[in-house]
Amino acid sequence: MRKFLLLIVFIIPVLVQGQTQPKREVIGRDIGQLKNIRISGRLIDEITGDALIGATVTVPEINLTRITDNNGGFELILDRAEYNLEFRYVGYETVLYPITAVGDGRISIRMIQEDFQLDDVVIFGRDPEKNIRSTDMGAITLSMNSIKELPPFLGEVDIIRSMATLPGVSQVGEAAAGLNVRGGGADQNLIQFAGAPIYNPTHLFGLFTSFNADVVNDVTLYKSVIPTRFGGRGSSILDILPKAGSIDRWGGDLMLSNYSGKIGINGPLVKEKVSIRGGFRGSYINWFLGALSNPDLNTSSANFYDGNLVISAPISDKNEFTYSYYTSYDDFAFASDTTISWKNNSHSLQWKSRLSDKLSLDALGYYTQYDYGIFNRSGINDFDLNSGIVDFGAKVFAMYQISETNKVTFGGEFKDVTLQPGELIPTDEQESGLLPKKVQDEFGRESAVHFQHEFELGEKIGVSYGLRYDMYQYFGPRTVRQYAENQPISDGSAISETTYGDGEKITSYDGLGPRGSIRYSLSKSSSIKAGYNKMYQFIHLISNTATIAPTDVWKLSDEFLKPQIVDQYSLGFYNNFKGNIFETSIEVYYKDIQNVVDYKDGANLILQNHLETELIPASGRAYGVEMFVKKNLGRLTGWISYTYSRSLRRVITPYEEEIINDGDWYSSNFDKPHDLTLIGNYKVSTNTSVSATFGYSTGRPVTFPEAKFDYSGNNLAYFNRRNEQRLPDFHRLDLAINFKLKGEGKFFDGDWTFSVLNVYARKNPFSLFFVDQEGSPPQALRLAVLGVPLPSLSYSIKF
Structure with a gap:
């Protein structure tokens, strides 16, 4: 094994009308500090208790946005003041949560799935301005809630075929396995599940994708400027x-x-x-x-x-x-x-x-x-x-x-x-x-x-x-x-x-x-x-x-x-x-x-x-x-x-x-x-x-x-x-x-x-x-x- 020298998400969710009062679980300490107050927390589904991964946590007063991690967690570094936190996730009611930051603490937010309001339905699953403000090119993240909006293939949500609806991504025909991204062959795409490469991601020669959508949180396709932590393929990374x-x-x-x-x-x-x-x-x-x-x-x-x-x-x-x-x-x-x-x-x-x-x-x-x-x-x-x-x-x-x-x-x-x-x-x-x-x-x-x-x-x-x-x-x-x-x-x-x-x-x-x-x-x-x-x-x-x-x-x-x-x-x-x-x-x-x-x-x-x-x-x-x-x-x-x-x-x-x-x-x-x-x-x-x-x-x-x-x-x-x-x-x-x-x-x-x-x-x-x-x-x-x-x-x- 070689020793290396270390050199050196689909959301704004849902802009829906409405709010709910969350259950507060705050643990305070270091009362009285003025700066670098750490507020951490976790977002979960009110009914199932599932972690809400890729939700947005926004502090409007200082124009700060954070994305929840794979466990629904987030962390904010704030100065001593009053803030109105906003929690948003696709398909869920927006939560407004006022806090007074006087010391480090932790909160737990339980979000409720919304009944879609006819005048205000949102299906984007990340910060809607991220495509403008970030330096990312050709990086597209789809949450499973968004993929489920597409017509199913033989009764099932199909992750691979959903990617083929995006620009620059195609398949050679019906029942075709793999993707062709920006003129590359199917082998030029690294498809990885939980960080492990998958060599044939299909059932029945491509009629079904071999990934169960209910066990998937989100899917990100990198096809232009790929982060340096990914390599080994010539066209794209499907994470x-x-x-x-x-x-x-x-x-x-x-x-x-x-x-x-x-x-x-x-x-x-x-x-x-x-x-x-x-x-x-x-x-x-x-x-x-x-x-x-x-x-x-x-x-x-x-x-x-x-x-x-x-x-x-x-x-x-x-x-x-x-x-x-x-x-x-x-x-x-x-x-x-x-x-x-x-x-x-x-x-x-x-x-x-x-x-x-x-x-x-x-x-x-x-x-x-x-x-x-x-x-x-x-x-x-x-x-x-x-x-x-x-x-x-x-x-x-x-x-x-x-x-x-x-x-x-x-x-x-x-x-x-x-x-x-x-x-x-x-x-x-x-x-x-x-x-x-x-x-x-x-x-x-x-x-x-x-x-x-x-x-x-x-x-x-x-x-x-x-x-x-x-x-x-x-x-x-x-x-x-x-x-x-x-x-x-x-x-x-x-x-x-x-x-x-x-x-x-x-x-x-x-x-x-x-x-x-x-x-x-x-x-x-x-x-x-x-x-x-x-x-x-x-x-x-x-x-x-x-x-x-x-x-x-x-x-x-x-x-x-x-x-x-x-x-x-x-x-x-x-x-x-x-x-x-x-x-x-x-x-x-x-x-x-x-x-x-x-x-x-x-x-x-x-x-x-x-x-x-x-x-x-x-x-x-x-x-x-x-x-x-x-x-x-x-x-x-x-x-x-x-x-x-x-x-x-x-x-x-x-x-x-x-x-x-x-x-x-x-x-x-x-x-x-x-x-x-x-x-x-x-x-x-x-x-x-x-x-x-x-x-x-x-x-x-x-x-x-x-x-x-x-x-x-x-x-x-x-x-x-x-x-x-x-x-x-x-x-x-x-x-x-x-x-x-x-x-x-x-x-x-x-x-x-x-x-x-x-x-x-x-x-x-x-x-x-x-x-x-x-x-x-x-x-x-x-x-x-x-x-x-x-x-x-x-x-x-x-x-």
Whole structure:
């Protein structure tokens, strides 16, 4: 383990009319001091006792705002005086709390969920002026209360698909796993839950997100200038924070739909000291497959489940421990003979500590395992094909608050990654004739140190700058080929091999990643920001399909496959109107990508011990403009997101047979120039709302055969230039109606949700395939995942 030298939220919630008198629990001490009076406290739900994470605490008299932490806690440093504290959280009544600060003390605030007032409904979940005043660019936080306003997908709130409604974020199509952010591949996004990386965040090949929304507090996507504490991916960081349980009382929730169900429970293990929250979700979707007319599908089966456990121990005002466990499992048996399965398991343990008035520490350790495989039981050449990833590491960073507008963060991290790219195990070697085969395991280590400084120069200028130093080592045991010079890397040009022992270093890379942004305020409601970001990525998804699949191979950087290096430049204008009712922004960006992976024609990626023979080094670039308009207040709320972008690749090597499209720039598999999303939520009455989502995008690039020819009695397709054609444009409308049933007393609170996906039955093509017909050109056939309207009904209660 390497020793590091330390060098160095979705809220303003709800502007609702009304207030309530909180229960006071004040502990006074040091009576009589005049300055630096510390007032700490905690916000919880009046009914469930849940911590309210990301709520705003405002002191209007001195224009001071604080955001509650993962335990609902906050701290204010005040002078001796009278103040009127304001507490706000999305979906809750605003609390006004007058205090006279004469000495240090602690308060507990219990907030009540509001009945939506028709004239004053707010769905923003952070300080509404944060987009103007902060130096953040491309950082978007959505609370679960806001995500739940969107039409559900098959009866469930979908975190990943919710992100795809934002500007600069897209998916390649229906039932697509992963995200494409600002022209990057799905592997260029680090998705982490409670600080632990998750390698396949989907159920049923992307039809469901594998995160239970009831165990999630909020989700933050960083896609422009990424804080230096994050690294290892080229495009974005999706940071998903779990929700802690109540330390006050027991409660739970239950949801049933026609495709899946889930249950959760939470409460105090030790009252006021230790809480626990657990959630489990499972599917019963086989009845739906059995009702389909396709004989291959109605004899198939699909199953998934996921589970979460969060134990939080705020043992004092200054120290908190949180343990989080996450697991998910999928299997899909196609036509009852071939089963594909994948499984995630992750553990994380976090310690947060306030070491002094100005210095705080955050340390986290994690362990993640991802396994995936194919199991063939057709009776002919039965086999098991297994692969997996083990990733474990630790992170630590500290924050020193020099003043209200001046802070420094610094820290370090390391991780060890082990890849098992593939192992073929014949069920009966003698009968099948298949021979067992195991691809060599891979071993890598990443480490980094980083610091970031954020400060303001007067009222108009804000600056954030930082530096991250990434280091990477690739280890044995491994046998590595050497290839002849002045020849393409191939099996035929291999001339020798070198064997490295256990733990012996094979190669290493490092690099400095500067990041920075500057904000200039034109007025209280508008600002201009510019930023630069450099990222290094040492792990790659080796797949020549457009979306993540369980059978894809992950590959570490080695002496042939260099790390991806991404430089991004951003410029944005941000403006709020009518007292922050309307929030608008426009951002332009340009990305330069080095060492991106592309593939030789006809590349064989399965059980390949020497993948370098199938890969080609490529360059990439992406650019675009993102426009965003959001309405936060009123009966009708929602947003419009439009992105024009291009994602391009180019391959030029010394060998003519490796050059793609004559060395010209060509579209990547996920290049979709136009992407438009319309989101609307209309409050019909206090307990009824209607929501709609409409999406349109350019069809993704594909390569069609241009001719066919006969070779030794076989008809073969002829392909010329890569990704020169496109699928038809994508568009779809989804609708949902939500009914809220208020229970008697405080026992339960029920919600009915009826939704229809693909309302007008658009047959959006997920892919095209070709059927050869004698005497005529190959015939193109369209595969649509959702070709008909798909209704769902769900009911959820809290208890």
